[in-house]
Amino acid sequence: MAWLAGYPREKIDWSPTIDAEKCVKCAMCMNCGRNVFAWTKNGAEVVRPNNCVVGCSTCANLCLGEAITFPDLHKVREIYRKNGIWSKVKRQLKAEGKLTLSKISMVGIVLALTLFSVAGSVGMAANTYADQSKTSVRATKGVVLVTNNLDVDFSAFKVTFIEIGADRCIPCKKMQPIMKEIAAEFAEDVQVVFYDVWKDPEPGRKYGIQLIPTQVFVDADGNEVYRHVGFFPKEELVAVLVKQGAKK
Numbered sequence: 128m129a130w131l132a133g134y135p136r137e138k139i140d141w142s143p144t145i146d147a148e149k150c151v152k153c154a155m156c157m158n159c160g161r162n163v164f165a166w167t168k169n170g171a172e173v174v175r176p177n178n179c180v181v182g183c184s185t186c187a188n189l190c191l192g193e194a195i196t197f198p199d200l201h202k203v204r205e206i207y208r209k210n211g212i213w214s215k216v217k218r219q220l221k222a223e224g225k226l227t228l229s230k231i232s233m234v235g236i237v238l239a240l241t242l243f244s245v246a247g248s249v250g251m252a253a254n255t256y257a258d259q260s261k262t263s264v265r266a267t268k269g270v271v272l273v274t275n276n277l278d279v280d281f282s283a284f285k286v287t288f289i290e291i292g293a294d295r296c297i298p299c300k301k302m303q304p305i306m307k308e309i310a311a312e313f314a315e316d317v318q319v320v321f322y323d324v325w326k327d328p329e330p331g332r333k334y335g336i337q338l339i340p341t342q343v344f345v346d347a348d349g350n351e352v353y354r355h356v357g358f359f360p361k362e363e364l365v366a367v368l369v370k371q372g373a374k375k
Contacts, residue, residue, distance in 0.1 A: 132215035142176030149194035156186040188298040269314040274329040284318040292340035293325035298358040299340045316373035
């Protein structure tokens with residue numbers, strides 16, 4: 128795999144840390160395909176830290192006790208930038224033929240462009256991706272605002288529920304139906320905003336995100352009132368909204 132393109136893995140600080148006091152022995156981390164963990168009488172322990180795929184944080188995202196943390200991802204990105212790893216990875220992938228479009232892929236691109244053109248001709252629909260701009264944006268009541276615009280108008284809603292994740296992240300995907308349900312059920316009081324930090328990392332930097340998914344809750348004045356990291360069960364999420372005065 129071309130994640131590092133020859134850069135020494137041991138020079139990158141990226142491995143999980145387990146807080147023994149938070150660990151509930153859910154054993155989700157033992158699903159790791161790189162054998163980073165070993166099971167002991169005290170629960171999981173990190174025994175092969177350098178086996179961890181750089182950037183992967185699935186074990187932390189799915190840890191029931193939220194006991195697993197990782198180093199600052201921004202420091203890893205800085206290593207990639209300074210050492211030109213991104214461009215080296217792309218060259219390696221091209222050499223391996225992994226960036227060659229198949230006929231099926233070309234058909235998909237044509238179809239996607241066609242659909243994009245049609246959507247553009249009728250204006251921005253619900254759940255569209257709003258471009259970054261100087262103009263503030265606000266969700267249409269009852270639908271999720273998918274955007275990369277950091278200037279969100281919070282004033283019209285009691286609570287703005289900001290989901291920071293990625294379309295391809297597994298626990299993030301599990302949050303998508305919950306986001307839509309919350310937007311529909313709390314249409315008058317709650318604004319739901321989704322940022323995909325794999326497409327644009329700026330929202331992650333603004334909100335100081337280290338792991339995805341992360342949920343940030345903001346009041347009408349723009350003040351953060353609550354934050355949660357990882358998959359957030361709907362009933363627990365609703366409890367946060369209700370506590371802030373939101374009603375269905």
